[in-house]
Amino acid sequence: MKIAVIGAGSWGTALALYLADIGHRVRLWVYKEEGAEDIINKRENVIYLPGFPFPENLTPSFDFEFCLDEAEVVLTVVPTQVYRHVIPQFLPFVKKDMIFLSASKGIENNTLKRVTEILHEFLDPVGVEHIGVISGPSFAKEVAKKYPTAVTVAFPDEETAKEVQHAFASEYFRLYRTTDVAGIEVCGALKNVIALASGMVDGLGYGANTRAALITRGLVEITRIGLVLGGEPETFPGLAGMGDLVLTCTSTLSRNFSVGRELGKGKTIEEIMSHMRMVAEGVKTAISVKQLVEKTGVEMPISEKVYEIIYDKKDPKLGVKELMTRSLKSEKEIF
Numbered sequence: 114m115k116i117a118v119i120g121a122g123s124w125g126t127a128l129a130l131y132l133a134d135i136g137h138r139v140r141l142w143v144y145k146e147e148g149a150e151d152i153i154n155k156r157e158n159v160i161y162l163p164g165f166p167f168p169e170n171l172t173p174s175f176d177f178e179f180c181l182d183e184a185e186v187v188l189t190v191v192p193t194q195v196y197r198h199v200i201p202q203f204l205p206f207v208k209k210d211m212i213f214l215s216a217s218k219g220i221e222n223n224t225l226k227r228v229t230e231i232l233h234e235f236l237d238p239v240g241v242e243h244i245g246v247i248s249g250p251s252f253a254k255e256v257a258k259k260y261p262t263a264v265t266v267a268f269p270d271e272e273t274a275k276e277v278q279h280a281f282a283s284e285y286f287r288l289y290r291t292t293d294v295a296g297i298e299v300c301g302a303l304k305n306v307i308a309l310a311s312g313m314v315d316g317l318g319y320g321a322n323t324r325a326a327l328i329t330r331g332l333v334e335i336t337r338i339g340l341v342l343g344g345e346p347e348t349f350p351g352l353a354g355m356g357d358l359v360l361t362c363t364s365t366l367s368r369n370f371s372v373g374r375e376l377g378k379g380k381t382i383e384e385i386m387s388h389m390r391m392v393a394e395g396v397k398t399a400i401s402v403k404q405l406v407e408k409t410g411v412e413m414p415i416s417e418k419v420y421e422i423i424y425d426k427k428d429p430k431l432g433v434k435e436l437m438t439r440s441l442k443s444e445k446e447i448f
């Protein structure tokens with residue numbers, strides 16, 4: 114297949130390398146920023162994913178027209194909050210039979226749109242029919258190292274999901290398919306906020322008990338809002354739900370976990386972000402979650418606490434205490 118990957122961060126690059134490795138023709142759009150010329154000239158992502166040279170069927174470029182030319186699949190992998198600025202730049206080169214697939218994990222601030230909803234806003238007028246999402250437990254570096262990985266691909270119509278599933282699968286990258294686009298996207302976005310909380314309790318010096326409680330109750334919280342936002346119940350225990358939640362809540366490879374850990378140790382978000390070039394989507398998604406709670410009335414105590422710690426500068430230790438001393442509940446209560 115001819116594939117355009119929009120966004121040469123660590124995940125866009127890992128996916129581009131992977132898809133080239135299994136024989137597709139891949140063009141990788143690179144955002145023009147300091148040092149980005151090196152990615153093109155050295156044919157290696159020396160900024161975001163060093164150590165993995167590009168094969169000959171993977172071409173990095175700053176030019177959208179070149180990247181989208183003849184593309185059958187367009188994989189979008191930029192940070193959630195910049196989609197609205199990036200899409201208009203490639204829109205003139207979109208053809209209606211292109212398949213769009215988001216690999217980003219977040220919810221846009223203020224509009225509270227999932228990434229495929231942002232894509233629909235721009236691509237529906239062009240007549241693009243197939244817009245889906247790929248998500249699941251998948252650290253870029255581990256995919257680049259070809260470690261066996263399993264993710265989920267979702268499209269509203271099963272046939273397109275099946276087509277992408279088969280085109281993308283290999284002996285070290287396995288895909289499951291579903292039609293639950295909303296559920297998959299909500300899982301991918303919200304696990305980042307819980308991963309921040311998991312990092313915080315690690316930074317505070319708490320142990321495995323605390324982390325296990327957080328993951329379990331985090332999944333309840335994700336399920337609760339996910340169902341309200343149209344997700345299907347089977348999605349939440351799956352790869353994009355429980356799978357990715359466990360991955361990012363337990364590994365220092367996760368940027369969200371790592372940022373949470375620094376917050377737990379007492380640093381402010383401003384200090385942490387000042388020397389971080391990569392994106393930790395949960396930091397912005399926490400704002401969307403607060404807005405979602407206000408809009409829907411759904412209770413999301415862990416995520417709300419993450420917001421308060423980041424933005425209201427609440428002491429993380431106090432945050433944990435407040436969570437632990439909430440009114441006592443039945444475990445059967447989801448809502």
Ligand SMILES: NC(=O)C1=CN([C@@H]2O[C@H](COP(=O)(O)OP(=O)(O)OC[C@H]3O[C@@H](n4cnc5c(N)ncnc54)[C@H](O)[C@@H]3O)[C@@H](O)[C@H]2O)C=CC1
Pocket residue numbers: 120121122123124125126144146161190191192193195198199216217218219251252253254390391392393394
């Ligand atoms: N890194 C990973 O292991 C995984 C990341 N993701 C998701 O992929 C998405 C992209 O993240 P990463 O590839 O990790 O990025 P990254 O954190 O490695 O790099 C940031 C990327 O954002 C780009 N960027 C910054 N400002 C921009 C702008 N104004 N316009 C266009 N691009 C801009 C940078 O050029 C760079 O490519 C996120 O939603 C993330 O949650 C999903 C699965 C795994």
Ligand SMILES: O=C(CO)COP(=O)(O)O
Pocket residue numbers: 218249250251252253305308357360361366367368369370392393394
């Ligand atoms: O989503 C991811 C792995 O599935 C990556 O998580 P981080 O963005 O926290 O690094």
